Amino acid sequence: MSALTLQAPQGTERGRAPRLRHELRAIHALVHRDLLRLACQRSHTALVLLQPVVYLFALGGGLATLIPAASLGTGYQTYLFPGMLMMTVQTPAIMVGIRLITDRQSGYLRELLMAPVSRSTLLLGSCAGGTLVAAVQGAVLLSLAGAVGLPYDPVLLLLLLGSMLLASFTLTSMTLALSVTLRSPELFHTLLSLLMMPLLFLSGAFFPLESMPGWARGLATVNPLAYGVDLLRRCIALRVPDQAAVGGIEWAGRQPPLLLEAGLLLAVGGLTLLWAARRFSRPE
Amino acid sequence: MQPSAGDDALAAAALLNAEVTAPRTGEPPHDPGYAISTRGLVKSYPGPDGTTVDAVRGLDLDVRRGETFAFLGPNGAGKSTTIALLCALARPTSGHATVAGFDVATQPHDVRRQVGILFQHSALDPDLTVEQNLRIHARLYGLPRRDVRRRTAEVLEPAGLTDRRRFPVRALSGGMRRRLEIARQLLHSPSVLFLDEPTTGLDPHARAEIWEHLRALRDRLGSTLFVTTHYLEEAENCDRIAIIDGGRLVAQGTPHGLKAEIGDDRVALRTSDDGRAREVVARTAPPDRPVTVDADGTWLRVPDGSAWIPRLCAALEAHGIAVHAASATPPTLDDVFFHHTGRSITTTPATTGGGR
Numbered sequence: 182m183s184a185l186t187l188q189a190p191q192g193t194e195r196g197r198a199p200r201l202r203h204e205l206r207a208i209h210a211l212v213h214r215d216l217l218r219l220a221c222q223r224s225h226t227a228l229v230l231l232q233p234v235v236y237l238f239a240l241g242g243g244l245a246t247l248i249p250a251a252s253l254g255t256g257y258q259t260y261l262f263p264g265m266l267m268m269t270v271q272t273p274a275i276m277v278g279i280r281l282i283t284d285r286q287s288g289y290l291r292e293l294l295m296a297p298v299s300r301s302t303l304l305l306g307s308c309a310g311g312t313l314v315a316a317v318q319g320a321v322l323l324s325l326a327g328a329v330g331l332p333y334d335p336v337l338l339l340l341l342l343g344s345m346l347l348a349s350f351t352l353t354s355m356t357l358a359l360s361v362t363l364r365s366p367e368l369f370h371t372l373l374s375l376l377m378m379p380l381l382f383l384s385g386a387f388f389p390l391e392s393m394p395g396w397a398r399g400l401a402t403v404n405p406l407a408y409g410v411d412l413l414r415r416c417i418a419l420r421v422p423d424q425a426a427v428g429g430i431e432w433a434g435r436q437p438p439l440l441l442e443a444g445l446l447l448a449v450g451g452l453t454l455l456w457a458a459r460r461f462s463r464p465e
Numbered sequence: 466m467q468p469s470a471g472d473d474a475l476a477a478a479a480l481l482n483a484e485v486t487a488p489r490t491g492e493p494p495h496d497p498g499y500a501i502s503t504r505g506l507v508k509s510y511p512g513p514d515g516t517t518v519d520a521v522r523g524l525d526l527d528v529r530r531g532e533t534f535a536f537l538g539p540n541g542a543g544k545s546t547t548i549a550l551l552c553a554l555a556r557p558t559s560g561h562a563t564v565a566g567f568d569v570a571t572q573p574h575d576v577r578r579q580v581g582i583l584f585q586h587s588a589l590d591p592d593l594t595v596e597q598n599l600r601i602h603a604r605l606y607g608l609p610r611r612d613v614r615r616r617t618a619e620v621l622e623p624a625g626l627t628d629r630r631r632f633p634v635r636a637l638s639g640g641m642r643r644r645l646e647i648a649r650q651l652l653h654s655p656s657v658l659f660l661d662e663p664t665t666g667l668d669p670h671a672r673a674e675i676w677e678h679l680r681a682l683r684d685r686l687g688s689t690l691f692v693t694t695h696y697l698e699e700a701e702n703c704d705r706i707a708i709i710d711g712g713r714l715v716a717q718g719t720p721h722g723l724k725a726e727i728g729d730d731r732v733a734l735r736t737s738d739d740g741r742a743r744e745v746v747a748r749t750a751p752p753d754r755p756v757t758v759d760a761d762g763t764w765l766r767v768p769d770g771s772a773w774i775p776r777l778c779a780a781l782e783a784h785g786i787a788v789h790a791a792s793a794t795p796p797t798l799d800d801v802f803f804h805h806t807g808r809s810i811t812t813t814p815a816t817t818g819g820g821r
Contacts, residue, residue: 202607203607206604206605206607206608206609207604207605207607209604210600210601210602210603210604210605211601211605213600213601213604214590214593214597214601217593217597217601218590218592218593221592221593221633222592287588288584288586288587288588289588289589289590291554291584291588292584292588292589292602293605294554295552295554295577295582296577296605296606297573297574297575297577297578297606297607298574298605298607299574464555464556
């Protein structure tokens with residue numbers, strides 16, 4: 182079949198290997214690429230990690246003296262910690278979207294599109310890569326838990342890591358959907374910088390949602406970042422009740438169940454990814 | 466003036482309809498002996514203001530297995546679009562194409578598993594090392610883990626990059642990157658290799674090296690090479706050439722055959738007075754042979770050109786015109802190109818034939 186019989190011992194295996202295995206190998210290739218890039222861009226990674234640390238200690242340290250712990254239920258730095266974890270996973274999620282656009286410009290995307298797998302698989306691989314990188318970076322930041330007065334409880338750390346994975350999956354899917362739709366890098370950057378700040382401020386990362394006006398609280402209930410922060414905060418409350426922060430997302434004055442929030446994030450991320458994959462697969 | 470390939474196909478079809486029992490003139494379209502076969506391939510894009518842009522208009526192409534096939538055409542002729550169609554990256558608007566025995570419209574994954582493509586612009590990840598780029602490609606094409614290491618070593622060796630395998634791609638020269646890209650496309654052992662302007666942007670030395678490399682690969686692996694180029698001397702070394710212009714095939718054949726089709730040699734004379742020389746040459750030469758005067762002097766096309774030189778020189782001397790130089794050149798591919806498209810392909814003379 183192949184003219185390269187001398188060099189193609191895998192030619193026979195090729196026909197038998199189930200389709201799914203090929204798609205999984207392609208996903209592995211993309212995740213592998215993201216991890217390799219993470220490893221070879223050490224200075225970039227260090228800067229990405231530094232940003233939330235600066236917020237946590239420079240902003241958090243300064244405001245901690247102004248904001249009484251009584252109004253938050255805990256110290257301000259402890260309060261800020263879930264927000265900082267969200268910031269950590271947010272950057273790699275955005276990077277995945279930027280990568281798709283730069284790959285399109287550099288021509289690398291064509292190399293990917295030539296692979297004998299479905300385009301949905303390529304998008305799934307990018308999403309998995311971004312999520313994993315976010316989780317790795319989040320895990321590094323988790324090591325600061327002690328500095329903000331949280332115990333190194335393995336169950337708590339696992340819960341926090343799981344929540345970060347979930348939140349970064351949703352965020353990565355959303356940036357991928359955005360970068361599949363917007364092909365111009367300028368538009369993508371402008372829209373992101375326009376969206377990211379309000380999303381972060383309306384997430385309850387910096388101040389409690391109930392201290393905000395009603396319309397802002399309304400917006401928070403449709404803000405995926407707010408659900409991510411809320412999830413992290415409630416994990417802390419679950420394991421360390423005396424550090425439980427006040428407030429959080431409320432639907433008609435009632436806090437939704439923890440698992441429902443997690444399920445919602447997963448569902449939104451999954452649906453967004455599906456939509457993006459469909460759009461990406463449109464034949465040219 | 467020259468019947469196009471489309472006309473040929475129509476004629477063949479008419480013949481078949483008229484006389485069913487007659488032996489077919491052409492080979493069947495999906496002959497397994499063909500690496501690439503297309504019939505009536507059309508690709509149109511929506512253009513501005515609701516118009517349609519026809520990039521490829523009814524292409525009939527047959528490329529045999531193991532052949533080095535050159536696809537020659539000016540910019541915008543539809544070369545890259547054709548490659549995108551043959552690699553199943555774009556869907557044809559109409560028509561059929563089979564590559565390595567698979568239909569590009571209905572079996573795109575099988576087609577892609579069987580082809581490799583070297584894009585016009587580099588598609589490597591510059592931050593990663595040579596080896597890492599290769600491994601990612603191998604996994605994308607579904608190679609099992611145990612084969613990846615072995616295949617990587619196997620393709621690096623002929624590319625002469627074994628000792629650079631841990632270098633980041635951005636530290637490689639242009640020629641090395643090109644060789645790496647070729648090596649990468651060989652990882653999944655394709656039977657057809659598409660090369661879109663493989664030597665553009667390389668210096669003459671690197672260009673010669675890439676071609677040496679490609680020829681060695683073809684001889685060793687027997688793969689089919691489909692090359693687009695606008696370097697005529699590169700097309701010259703291919704087994705067969707197709708000339709595409711405005712999305713249509715205007716000529717197809719071996720370099721020798723295409724040149725023989727034109728047949729006439731180009732006879733050029735440098736004289737003391739080209740203006741008068743033109744009249745004299747026109748009267749001496751066979752009738753209906755247009756004589757042109759340009760920067761090269763006075764020239765015309767005649768069969769068996771060298772036999773005409775003494776006669777023309779004698780006539781010119783008789784009229785008191787001194788002949789400084791005379792030459793007879795057999796037709797070149799540029800002449801073939803000019804003959805079929807009415808244009809010269811050498812738009813940038815500085816880049817052709819520079820280092821040879």
